[in-house]
């Protein structure tokens with residue numbers, strides 16, 4: 001849809017969504033031999049499990065895997081003026097309590113017209129009825145409340161147009177419009 005060339009992946013795990021992104025970057029990306037996808041996760045051992053499949057798919061050269069929590073990496077990218085507005089796409093599927101912090105940074109890193117997707121925004125459906133399951137453990141309930149707050153915040157953010165896709169655990173597709 002947006003023909004992404006430079007992308008950010010926050011939360012890699014074994015690289016399932018990363019591989020999908022890598023396969024969807026344009027074929028000419030291969031010719032210019034640049035790292036196109038900045039993929040960030042503090043657990044390198046999980047990425048290494050998926051890496052053979054990424055190699056087999058012939059897209060490893062497109063990926064700059066950064067073994068770190070995402071926030072300091074995003075802040076480092078923002079120190080480089082040329083990185084502002086330089087990304088076409090970001091996929092966020094990591095620690096839920098930082099989604100708001102990621103949004104603040106990604107709104108500077110992703111260009112106007114670019115897309116950010118946030119995963120797990122429905123949090124098992126609990127966002128629709130946070131008091132519905134009294135057996136929900138406290139840590140899960142806390143994430144429910146964070147997801148509600150994040151969803152409200154994104155809905156009120158005039159810099160983006162959003163669409164919540166009720167697939168899987170809920171994806172918010174967010175297009176930067178200003």
Ligand SMILES: C[S@@+](CC[C@H](N)C(=O)[O-])C[C@H]1O[C@@H](n2cnc3c(N)ncnc32)[C@H](O)[C@@H]1O
Pocket residue numbers: 010011012013014015016017018040041042043046068069070071093094095
């Ligand atoms: C649900 S998994 C990601 C799944 C992946 N997107 C996929 O489709 O296979 C969440 C990942 O977020 C990572 N994570 C947790 N805290 C993080 C942080 N502060 N910064 C970046 N990644 C983080 C975890 O290590 C884990 O690999």
